[in-house]
Amino acid sequence: MAKKRFDEEALRRIVDMLITLRELRGEYQRDVVRATGLNIGLIETGRRNITIGTLERLCRYYGISLVRFFEEVGL
Amino acid sequence: MRFRPDFFIPFYRAYHFGTIKKVVHLLLCDMVKQERNISFLRAVARRIRQVREELGAPQEKLQFEKRIFLAHIENDERNISVTMLLDICRAYGITLADFFRGMEPYEGALITSDPIITEALKKEEEDGKETI
Numbered sequence: 001m002a003k004k005r006f007d008e009e010a011l012r013r014i015v016d017m018l019i020t021l022r023e024l025r026g027e028y029q030r031d032v033v034r035a036t037g038l039n040i041g042l043i044e045t046g047r048r049n050i051t052i053g054t055l056e057r058l059c060r061y062y063g064i065s066l067v068r069f070f071e072e073v074g075l
Numbered sequence: 076m077r078f079r080p081d082f083f084i085p086f087y088r089a090y091h092f093g094t095i096k097k098v099v100h101l102l103l104c105d106m107v108k109q110e111r112n113i114s115f116l117r118a119v120a121r122r123i124r125q126v127r128e129e130l131g132a133p134q135e136k137l138q139f140e141k142r143i144f145l146a147h148i149e150n151d152e153r154n155i156s157v158t159m160l161l162d163i164c165r166a167y168g169i170t171l172a173d174f175f176r177g178m179e180p181y182e183g184a185l186i187t188s189d190p191i192i193t194e195a196l197k198k199e200e201e202d203g204k205e206t207i
Contacts, residue, residue: 051154053112067176
């Protein structure tokens, strides 16, 4: 197994923020998958490193700007 | 012991990995349509270049320390991972919020957040403070 080079703690925080956003909207993972076509189950476990394209699409779907998102996360 | 005749070559050794990737991509691209917001990626690439030129740091610094090749990211407009962008921002000493704040507008950008979400986030923060 190759050693993971990315910052897992930061990714964990981003993923937690995505989960809280989804819960604030009162949606299930199923709804997000239908709307965006992203494998949100795999993303929210934090095992997969997400790309900026994916994050941008999710943020647009949740109705939050990327600036506001990272202000909330604190990165 | 496993049986390994001399004439047997695993397919991944026989062919260049890039060619296999290209063939697989050609086979799959009809089935899986890759939706990428190209204007967003272009804006990110330009913003990285802008930050680098503002702070006057060379590309080689990141290349040696973190093995991040900025030239590839800037010119190919690659869809990089969030943690890689975080590494770049940390190397330049700015936050990700600052990075996206100075970015030029792109296609389909959200300038203002959804009011329902922002109110809900504020409420949640207040609740958290009360419990603490």
